[in-house]
Amino acid sequence: MLSEDTGGTLSPSALCEGVIELSICDFCLEFETGGKCRLGLKMPKRMSCREFGPTLDRFCSNPNDFVDPKQLVQMAVYFGMKGPELKKVQAMAALAQSNRL
Numbered sequence: 187m188l189s190e191d192t193g194g195t196l197s198p199s200a201l202c203e204g205v206i207e208l209s210i211c212d213f214c215l216e217f218e219t220g221g222k223c224r225l226g227l228k229m230p231k232r233m234s235c236r237e238f239g240p241t242l243d244r245f246c247s248n249p250n251d252f253v254d255p256k257q258l259v260q261m262a263v264y265f266g267m268k269g270p271e272l273k274k275v276q277a278m279a280a281l282a283q284s285n286r287l
Contacts, residue, residue, distance in 0.1 A: 208265060213275075215239035233266040240271075240278045252286070255279035 210233045211217040216224045223229070225237055245261055246252045258279040262272055 209233070210235050210238055210267065210271060213238075213240050213244040213262075213265075213267075215241045215244070217244075234269065234271055236270075238271050238274055240275045242278065242282045245275075252282060255283050258282075 210230060211223065214223075214235065214237075216227075216237060216239055218224055221229075223237075227235065227237060240262075242249065242252060242258075245258050252258070255276065256279075259272070259276055262275040267275060
């Protein structure tokens with residue numbers, strides 16, 4: 187999760203030190219900055235959630251960093267997403283690419 191004391195940003199040193207653990211919620215539209223799900227769901231222990239709604243801004247804080255859909259899919263796989271969650275990321279990435287053109 188993103189820590190509130192850093193303003194919701196990840197520093198490279200924090201990631202390297204293992205201080206911050208990412209969950210699927212960190213990439214979801216329904217996740218609020220206070221660390222709660224807008225839908226009232228409990229925080230999942232794995233990288234899966236039936237109501238997962240990925241957004242481009244959760245994967246790329248700067249929209250100009252988005253290169254192509256394969257980039258986001260590769261990131262999702264790296265973070266441990268698979269199955270329906272990965273398919274949702276693929277669909278979101280394809281939509282983002284088509285909106286960009």
